[in-house]
Amino acid sequence: MLDRVGEEKARATTIVEYSPNSKFPKHTHIGGEEFLVLKGTFKDQHGAFPAGTYVRNPIGSEHAPWVDGDGCTIMVKLLQKQRTASGKPVDYGTVLDLYDNTSTGEHVEMCWVSAGKTLPPPSTTGGEELFIMEGSLQCKDEEYVQWGWLRFPPNDSSQRHEVKAGLSGAQVYRKCGHLTEDALKKEKIQIKEE
Structure with a gap:
């Protein structure tokens, strides 16, 4: 944890390390999400994102990420956006x-x-x-x-x-x-x- 403001639903900046062959349940980004893949390959239903990739998910977006045998480390920022982005x-x-x-x-x-x-x-x-x-x-x-x-x-x-x-x-x-x-x-x- 690098920074956190709030309880369960918090504005946070975190380094997250996914173990090989792990997954995270489907969730909604109530305040948007942005992440930088530091190591390995991060995957979700939208694609595979290798090290060095920057992804910005808008407010209200959903995904269920996973990683394969290489594991993965990301730097993720949650609830950082101030405006609603919807189609x-x-x-x-x-x-x-x-x-x-x-x-x-x-x-x-x-x-x-x-x-x-x-x-x-x-x-x-x-x-x-x-x-x-x-x-x-x-x-x-x-x-x-x-x-x-x-x-x-x-x-x-x-x-x-x-x-x-x-x-x-x-x-x-x-x-x-x-x-x-x-x-x-x-x-x-x-x-x-x-």
Whole structure:
């Protein structure tokens, strides 16, 4: 225990060592959770996280972690977040805003697109990138599966090709508004300097 404020449900910072082949019961993060994997591989129903991985679970998220034979050590912070982070329902599924910068136009969100539903283009004209976390997306005649990536250049969003979720839906990381002409020029200059 590095720090603790409270009783059973406490704001805490702790080093946790999981014994090989151990597991922790399913639980809800009432105040969010963030952890850094120090040694071994931490696993839950969302993935496997090797040493050096930083994970931030929003308020209200649930998981049931376990470790395999290598054991695992993490530094975990609980109840550290001050604001509620929850997805909002939309016509095509659910969206969770992750980052928004009104001065640059950059916006990042996690989208859960229901099966067969179309992910509408962003309201910004500064380009768009889509990374498929789970499920699949269909664009034109191509199917993009887990870890697939699509990038649309800056333009009128009405010109963007239709993007539709596959039969099992899709969880999609979407970043948009960051591919403006100015940003692309700066990127090219920085690459030349390096």
